[in-house]
Amino acid sequence: MSSKVGIVSLGCPKNQVDAEMLLFTLKSKGFELVNDPADADAVIVNTCGFIESAKQESINEIIELGKLKQEGKIKAIIVTGCLAERYKNEITRQLYEVDAALGIGANSQIADVVAELLSDNTEHKEKIEEFPDKQLLCLEGRRIQSTPPYTAYLKIAEGCDNRCTYCAIPMIRGKFRSRQPDAVVEEAEQLAKDGVKEIIVIAQDTTRYGEDLFGEPYLAKLLKRLCKIDGLKWIRVLYCYPDRLTDELIDTFAEEEKIVNYIDLPLQHCDGNILKRMNRHGNRESLTALLNKLRAKVPDMILRSTFITGFPGETDEQFEELAEFAAEIKFQRLGCFAYSAEEGTPAASFPDQIDDEIKQHRADIIMEHQQSVMAEYCESLIGKEIEVLVEGYDRIAECFYGRTYADAPEIDGCVFFTANGTKPQPGSFVKVKIIDYTDCDPIGELAE
Known part of the structure; x- marks a missing residue:
């Protein structure tokens, strides 16, 4: 009888793609995959280690699984992903529940490690620790989709070269490496053949795609190739960097019907001095000009961004400027996070660190105002018919739900709607009239 393996994947969609590749590797080696960790012989926790809250979530998950292990329900816990890569041997030393910790460069060894941990001669076995060069993380390979069958992530690059002073990602994931365009297109074609209708293009910085291969940004050219694939209806782009939002890329958004008018631009701040200390570029004036240009060329563009409040040295005036900027631009989608001082990053040793309560209070102020911006956006939809990708039926609310082009999965909200007669199927596109x-x-309600 084959051993059963479960995976808990935490953090971002980029990590989720890695988990999907791990799943394929395990299945191809004869392991049975199970959804519920309590049913598994071995559980892999594919961790996030980006900021304090994400690290804590990963640790809490490991501790909870440790209780199942104590009860004899599971035999082994393996930690992979960013937390393992970042803290290496500390994982097995500080979390006694863990049987193996693998850096991202060891993902290809996953089946061998699980087999060893579940073999009969495990009585006095030492914990397994493998941390090869992170560049060995394979960018190509088949995967088992963990998203709904009509939506899939398409990872086009790994690592990051931006070196923002608050960010541990370059340290964890290594330098930026693009996949070859032919390989990306081939994978997207296969996804479309398998029934995927929406692909979500991801990387740590999608707009840097191709610079390491061709000496210039190549994202616009890649997107044009993806738009030619039959079967794909929506192509969504996440994690863009404002400095690399070229006219060519903006024109591609404007011209290509399949690219949804939704852009994720994590700006982090608008004050020029704060951005400089973050090792980012621009200021309120230049960012406002960029966003106005984007909206002029693509009038129904949905802008998503993230801000950091309480970066070391942020004054009351600089915070107020950020709040004014958010109010002026009216991002339809916005997340705001209190600065997290990450060890090993330059900003963690900056003077003028700000009190946690102040950082969080500032983030709360921006998110409170954001509620009114989003309510205003919802108001603007009332009376309109909008296209919705159906995702399912909510038995408690007794209605269907889905997403518009303005909603990325897991990040943004949903549209709830009723339908008399025909029951729309998940993965289908329908028109919904918004009433509230x-x-x-x-x-809303399904349009006639």
Whole structure:
């Protein structure tokens, strides 16, 4: 009887793609995959180690699984992903529940490690620790989709060269490396053949794609190739960098019907001095000009961004400027995070660190105002018919739900709608007339 393996994948979609490749490797080696960790012989925790809250979530998950192990329900716990890569041997030393810790360069060894941990001669076995060069993380390979069958992530690069002073990603994931365009297109074609209708293009910085291969940005050219694939209806782009939002890329958004008018631009701040200390470029004036240009060329563009409040040295005036900027631009989608001092990053040793309560209070102020911006956006939809990708039926609310082009999965909200007669199927696209909204989620009815 084959051993059963479960995976808990935490953090970003980029990590989720790595987990999907791990799943394929395990299945191809004869392991049975199970959804519920309590049913597994071995559980892999594919961790996030980006900021303090993400690290804590990973640790809490390991501790909870440790209880199942104590009860004899599971035999082995393996930690992979960013936390393992970042803290290496500390994982097995500080978390006694863990049987193996693998850096990202060891992902290809996953089946061998699971087999060893579940073999009969495990009585006095030492814990397994493998941390080869992170560049050995394979960018190509088959995967088992963990997203709904109509939506998939498409990872086009790994690592990061931006070196923002607050960010541990270059330290964890290594230098930026693009996949070859032919390989990306081939994977997207296969996804479309398998029934995927929406692909979400991801990398640590999608707009840097191709610079290491061709000496110039190549994302616009790649997107044009993806748009030619039959079967794909929506192509969504996440994690863009403002400095690399070229006219060619903006024109591609404007011209290509399949690219949804939704862009994720994590700006982090608008004050020129704060951005300089973050090792980022621009200021309020240049960013406002860029966003105005984007909206002029693509009038119904949905802008998503993230801000950091309480970066070392942020004054009350600089925070107020950020709050004014958010109010002026009216990002339809916005996340705001209190600065997290990450060991090993330059910003962690900057003077003028700000009190946790102040950092969080500032983030709360921006998110409170964001509620009114999102409510205003929902108001603007009332009376309109909008296209919705159906995702399912909510038995408690007794209605269907889905996403518009303005909603990325797991990040943004949903549209809830009723349908008389025909029951729309998950993965289908329907027109919904919006009549109201609740908690910034539009409510409507299936259009005739």
